Amino acid sequence: xxxxxxxxxxxxxxxxxxxxxxxxxxxxxxxxxxxxxxxxxxxxxxxxxxxxxxxxxxxxxxxxxxxxxxxxx
Numbered sequence: 560x561x562x563x564x565x566x567x568x569x570x571x572x573x574x575x576x577x578x579x580x581x582x583x584x585x586x587x588x589x590x591x592x593x594x595x596x597x598x599x600x601x602x603x604x605x606x607x608x609x610x611x612x613x614x615x616x617x618x619x620x621x622x623x624x625x626x627x628x629x630x631x632x
Contacts, residue, residue, distance in 0.1 A: 565596060572605045581609035585618070592625075600630055 575584035588606040610619035
């Protein structure tokens with residue numbers, strides 16, 4: 560059942576980012592990370608999209624650094 564919860568959360572994150580609600584997308588992403596959810600590389604597109612919409616380079620770099628630590632190490 561945990562798998563379905565993860566899919567739901569990832570779908571919601573993507574919807575926020577794609578609907579032009581970058582603040583909500585980033586808050587939601589922060590909640591996912593804080594909850595210790597297992598995130599895959601595909602999910603990381605949404606917070607990066609949100610950072611781009613807000614023109615938040617520093618946050619975008621932080622998300623990128625998270626990806627590097629999470630998926631390369």
